[in-house]
Amino acid sequence: MAKSLLIICRQAPWSGPGAREALDIALAGGAFDLPIAMLFLDDGVFQLQPGQHAAPVQQKDLTANLxxxxxxxxxxxxSSVRSLEERGLLHQALSPATETLNDAALTALLGQYDQVITL
Incomplete structure (x- = not known):
């Protein structure tokens, strides 16, 4: 049986390769029918903000991958309720939509997966 995987995204979309690598891992694992979930924490919640423009920073837009x-x-x-609040983002405006979790629910979520990768 395949092990479940939780990918934690903590980097803003243009702060380095972490955001793209996390999405690549999720898409590759999903192609092989692995049970995968993604959690957006800290600056990683900025990946979910719609209307991003990648061209000025000479990056590829991550929206299509998401x-x-x-x-x-x-x-x-x-996504983390605390991370969204600290960055002034509204859950209703995220794209794609996520289930928001408080700190206690985040702790419980970590225990549900066999493996956790943080990028």
Whole structure:
């Protein structure tokens, strides 16, 4: 039986390769029907902010990869209530939509997965 995997995204979309690598891992694992979820914490919640413009920073837009996650079986997307509040982001404005979790629920979530990768 395949082990479940939780990928924790902590980096803003243009702060380095971490955001892209996390999405690549999720899409690759999803293509092989692995049980995968993604959790957006800290500056990683900025990946979910719609209307980003990658061209001025000479990066590739991550929006298409985020929107493709359900097509690859990655339906479990979570974000931290605290991270969103600290950055002034509204849960209703996120794209794609995520389930928001408080600190206690985040702790419980970590215990549900066999392996955790943080990028």
């Amino acid at each position: 929107q493709a996650l359900p097509l690859f079986g990655v339906d479990a997307l979570y």
